Amino acid sequence: MAESYDLIVVGAGPGGSIAAKTAAESGMKVLLLERSRTPGEKNVSGFGLTSKAYRDFPWLKKMELPSMRVCRKCVGHFLSPPPELDERVCLYSGPSRRISYPEGREFFTVMMLRREFDEYLAGEAVSAGAELRTLSLVTGLVRESGRVAGVLLEGGDEFRAPVVIGADGALSAVARLAGIREKWRPDEVVSVCCIDYSASRERLDWVIDDAAFHGFFGPGIGGNYFMCMAEGVHLGGPGVGNSLVSRLNRRRIKPARELLDTIKAPSCRNLLKAVDAVPREWQAHLLPWLDRMPTNIFGPGVMLVGDAAGLPEPIWAEGVWQAMYSGRLAAEVALEAVDEKDASHASMRRYLERLEKSPVGRDFIGGTQMRNLFELLGDERFFGELTEMAVDLFVAMFMNGQEVHSEAMARFLPILAENLPVLMEVGRIYAPVLLEAYSGAVRDKLQLLKGLGAIFSGMAGTAQGGGKGGSQPGGEAS
């Protein structure tokens, strides 16, 4: 006899645990299924939890985990092409004063281990009343008159619910079984490897302190990074600019080799040595990296959240806040569906509509261009020119002890002129982003005016004693 729930959530990563917590807090009977022995056991991340998560889930502020290190500064190392990998420019900065919310002005991310974080979130879901079942691999879906109505575990256990949330990550079985997506195209994902190092906490405090993120950019490196936790360092890559396709096309040497190439950069290697880093674990994981917000993320009785939906943002492929945000939205829609006893396609569609309007969806505005920009940063010619222009301008204006100052400063404009082609290339990417963002805003204003018009004409209709159709936003009344 299959046990029944109001909601089944597949996968106890950040997306699944937040969905389960949200639903359980609203009084739903929730089952949270996870294939691993403990939540987080299978999940690889950087992992930096961005300040957005603290803004949108304020209760996270009470979370204390042993591995945490706050990242208040980010460091970008811009390197010359191999084999030198010499540091040409280094950008060391705190958050901008212009960020629109206080947490964002205070820090970039909090670094921590997913093992600890995922277990914490799953614990929150359980405290809210959700039932967590680990060691549960979902291999089938129950269907009832064309709708998803439950799940099957390997081994035969069956659980039923009017709504199933697929929070089962990049290789989502729910997406596949529900017929939403067989698999990602190779240009829609990155395959990321990490080397985890143990490191001395004391050394990290001296050498790194709160500059916990170091990115290494350069031709042939393409956005590898390391991030520091309380007592450990993750070296990750190949990062942005390296979809499976671009990797395959370039026939680059093995991922392990590629990561080790980053360590050849003196700026990277010396930092690792300075904190007494010793390799501790080798990791690999797939990560969706789409340039447009995916829309095939639901079906009758089913919604996909987080990586299963392909929601990591188009520049860095940051995805934990996105998973949490979408998990909460999906749970809210599930609650409405259960209340209204309607888990139809139309009912689940509300999830997509709300997500598109949310900051998760809006983060995909200009996504294609932003992705292109990052691919371009790995381009030898483009990248080299941009880096050297930055060096030329900075040295000409401020750091020049080698020449007569006024003569060096007079070079400023000629340097800009000389680099016009590169600057125009940046403009070619930047302009469409602005245009898309701006045209969206204009469209929204027009929509609002239309809506207001409808309300006014409706009111006019009511005033004339028409009585009907006043609350219809569609404006058919006129």
Add this chain to the structure above:
Amino acid sequence: MSDEVVRIDRFSLVDITPATRDFIRVDPQKCTGCGACVVICPMDLWKMREGRACLAEDYRSKCMECGSCFIACEYAALDFSYPPAGEGISYRYA
């Protein structure tokens, strides 16, 4: 000074409980020998043999379940699912 930070022996740096059943299948009829899986595997578990992709016999105790080969294969020659619950890769520091 020895370069401890760059000496990475991948196989000694993973904790894998060998899977008790297969979870990657290759259809030699569909494989075109393009070699995408060989390039992409973070553990180098694929080799080319007679123009076809060939998976290491002991992959059940070495695969990290990232699924990169499954996505990289554009000829649907490769099927991937997860190993049974509680088996396979276990990350302590991810």
